[in-house]
Amino acid sequence: MSAVFRNNIKITGSGTRCMLFAHGFGCDQAMWRFVAPHFEDSYRVVAMDHVGAGGSDLSAYDARKYATLDGYASDIVEIGRELEIRNGIFVGHSVSAMIGVLASIAAPDMFDTLILVGPSPRYIDDGDYVGGFSASDIEELLASFADNPLAWSASMAPAIMGNPDRPELGDELTRSFCRTDPKIAHEFARATFTADNRHDLARVTAQTLILQCREDIIAAEIVGDYVRAHIPGSTLTLLDATGHCPNLSAPHEVTTAMRHFLSPNPV
Amino acid sequence: MVGKAIALDYKNLFDLAPCGYVVVGDDGRVLVANDWITSLLGYAAGELDGKRLREIFTMAGRILYETNLAPLLQIQNTVSEVTLDLKRRDGMAVPVIMAASLVPGSSKAADVVRIVFVQAGERRQYERELLDARKTAEQGLREQQADGELREQFIAVLGHDLRNPLASISAATRLLAKEAVSDRGRQVIGLMQGSVLRMSGLIDNVMDFARARLGGGIGLDLTIEDTLEPLIDQVVQELRASRPDQEVATTYAITRSVQCDPSKIGQLVSNLLGNALTHGDRQQPVRLVAETTDHMLRLSVSNGGDPIPDAALARLFDPFVRGQSQGYREGLGLGLFIAHEIARAHSGTLTVSSTPLETCFTFEMPLRH
Numbered sequence: 001m002s003a004v005f006r007n008n009i010k011i012t013g014s015g016t017r018c019m020l021f022a023h024g025f026g027c028d029q030a031m032w033r034f035v036a037p038h039f040e041d042s043y044r045v046v047a048m049d050h051v052g053a054g055g056s057d058l059s060a061y062d063a064r065k066y067a068t069l070d071g072y073a074s075d076i077v078e079i080g081r082e083l084e085i086r087n088g089i090f091v092g093h094s095v096s097a098m099i100g101v102l103a104s105i106a107a108p109d110m111f112d113t114l115i116l117v118g119p120s121p122r123y124i125d126d127g128d129y130v131g132g133f134s135a136s137d138i139e140e141l142l143a144s145f146a147d148n149p150l151a152w153s154a155s156m157a158p159a160i161m162g163n164p165d166r167p168e169l170g171d172e173l174t175r176s177f178c179r180t181d182p183k184i185a186h187e188f189a190r191a192t193f194t195a196d197n198r199h200d201l202a203r204v205t206a207q208t209l210i211l212q213c214r215e216d217i218i219a220a221e222i223v224g225d226y227v228r229a230h231i232p233g234s235t236l237t238l239l240d241a242t243g244h245c246p247n248l249s250a251p252h253e254v255t256t257a258m259r260h261f262l263s264p265n266p267v
Numbered sequence: 268m269v270g271k272a273i274a275l276d277y278k279n280l281f282d283l284a285p286c287g288y289v290v291v292g293d294d295g296r297v298l299v300a301n302d303w304i305t306s307l308l309g310y311a312a313g314e315l316d317g318k319r320l321r322e323i324f325t326m327a328g329r330i331l332y333e334t335n336l337a338p339l340l341q342i343q344n345t346v347s348e349v350t351l352d353l354k355r356r357d358g359m360a361v362p363v364i365m366a367a368s369l370v371p372g373s374s375k376a377a378d379v380v381r382i383v384f385v386q387a388g389e390r391r392q393y394e395r396e397l398l399d400a401r402k403t404a405e406q407g408l409r410e411q412q413a414d415g416e417l418r419e420q421f422i423a424v425l426g427h428d429l430r431n432p433l434a435s436i437s438a439a440t441r442l443l444a445k446e447a448v449s450d451r452g453r454q455v456i457g458l459m460q461g462s463v464l465r466m467s468g469l470i471d472n473v474m475d476f477a478r479a480r481l482g483g484g485i486g487l488d489l490t491i492e493d494t495l496e497p498l499i500d501q502v503v504q505e506l507r508a509s510r511p512d513q514e515v516a517t518t519y520a521i522t523r524s525v526q527c528d529p530s531k532i533g534q535l536v537s538n539l540l541g542n543a544l545t546h547g548d549r550q551q552p553v554r555l556v557a558e559t560t561d562h563m564l565r566l567s568v569s570n571g572g573d574p575i576p577d578a579a580l581a582r583l584f585d586p587f588v589r590g591q592s593q594g595y596r597e598g599l600g601l602g603l604f605i606a607h608e609i610a611r612a613h614s615g616t617l618t619v620s621s622t623p624l625e626t627c628f629t630f631e632m633p634l635r636h
Contacts, residue, residue: 027339137326144352147395148350151349151351177342217321243295244334
């Protein structure tokens with residue numbers, strides 16, 4: 001089956017270099033709607049949904065394959081092969097930052113640049129390492145899927161009728177965003193929050209930009225510092241934005257930081 | 268009325284509303300929370316103001332908020348019917364339903380999020396019970412399906428194993444028939460051969476039933492038969508031999524070649540004829556008509572006798588239907604079901620009409636699939 005179909009690939013923009021946007025746990029490609037369009041004038045912009053999220057092909061979901069982030073990373077590599085991406089830019093939010101790290105290690109020629117928004121190589125504290133969550137926090141999270149599956153079901157993202165304040169959303173208003181199947185969300189949460197990719201960071205050869213928010217409880221500043229210290233030659237930009245989703249809450253700041261990193265000396 | 272509306276005490280309405288109100292600034296801190304939610308969570312009045320919103324969420328709630336609800340608020344400005352747990356000051360979880368809207372800021376003011384909470388303990392309990400009931404039902408269904416599959420496999424294996432000894436008996440009766448035996452012995456051998464034939468038909472039906480039920484449907488081995496008449500007539504002869512006292516009248520007008528599985532068509536004819544011979548009035552002949560038209564093969568088998576009651580007619584092609592008349596002492600009640608399945612597998616139909624004059628089964632199929 002085509003990875004382009006499976007991952008609900010949307011291609012816009014024009015340019016010789018490819019910029020692939022990948023969303024994190026809990027949402028879908030709508031996550032990038034205020035950022036991606038700004039790069040359409042100079043890049044071939046590719047947006048995707050991980051299998052289980054958004055408009056992906058749910059029948060392609062395989063609990064074994066997606067039990068770890070490697071399954072998601074192999075999808076990125078497949079997409080890159082199908083679209084013949086070389087020397088591309090991978091932009092990954094949240095867990096997709098580590099998925100991109102794994103994909104870039106597996107296929108170093110595919111992405112020579114990584115932009116990691118709110119990355120965390122390990123969410124659970126371990127000895128001196130601070131991930132921000134205790135093992136019991138994550139147990140509580142995983143138990144909540146069984147205890148209160150409605151919280152994670154699609155019914156909480158009802159289609160809304162109209163939103164005069166946000167005309168840019170256009171006709172897409174009628175669909176639900178960030179749809180997830182509760183069972184798949186549960187397994188994605190397990191893959192995400194129990195992953196440990198600290199040892200992979202040193203193997204990254206791509207130029208890497210880390211975008212770090214303030215007051216992000218999912219990936220705290222100390223975690224961003226850890227990633228910067230362990231990916232060789234990486235750059236960290238601390239944004240003024242707070243929370244975990246600057247791509248939605250402060251798209252301008254994200255876009256500016258990305259542009260600056262990609263072409264620091266504009267003509 | 269208008270005067271009354273203007274006189275509403277909004278502060279009182281906010282604090283003493285029968286639900287929780289929280290207004291959150293863009294730094295994630297509570298700007299103001301009403302008395303209802305403050306006391307529900309075990310805080311003193313005003314004590315929640317200035318706290319981070321995350322402090323009243325359980326860990327699962329925090330992650331849900333940060334990874335899903337906050338993005339949704341940014342994308343569509345509103346979320347509703349969110350079921351989550353809040354955390355009381357003493358750490359206990361309080362199930363609630365939440366709705367929120369984001370009020371976009373301006374150059375002067377930052378975004379704020381307005382949140383409403385309604386208690387949902389009973390409802391959560393009910394949901395949990397529904398969930399448990401569904402799990403139990405699913406488990407029961409899975410077990411029943413496994414049992415059913417096992418039974419059907421058992422039938423398939425049993426049918427297969429019965430064939431070999433039956434083939435030996437059949438060969439033995441043929442050998443015996445060639446020996447010099449008394450007239451009485453010849454008669455007994457004839458009866459034995461009739462029984463072998465009937466039993467082998469039953470085994471075929473049982474195995475086809477198991478196969479049809481095991482999901483594969485009846486498998487066909489399709490060939491193009493230039494003339495079906497000898498095949499059909501052989502079946503007729505065999506049944507005539509086993510019921511020498513009953514008359515079977517045949518009319519053949521097969522002028523075209525037919526794409527079919529000949530052994531299955533033979534089985535269908537055998538099942539329909541066997542049914543007519545068993546249930547029809549023995550004084551009247553059973554009539555078989557086999558003919559082709561431009562596009563169809565049509566086979567009909569009719570018999571006289573009491574009509575089939577309407578109630579039985581509706582379920583006639585279901586498996587194991589029997590006992591609606593005095594007959595059906597022999598056979599498993601599978602014959603008509605299998606005939607119907609064979610018709611279906613050939614993209615054809617098997618229909619029945621029953622009047623005091625005659626009961627007639629008609630099989631029709633297209634000449635080519």
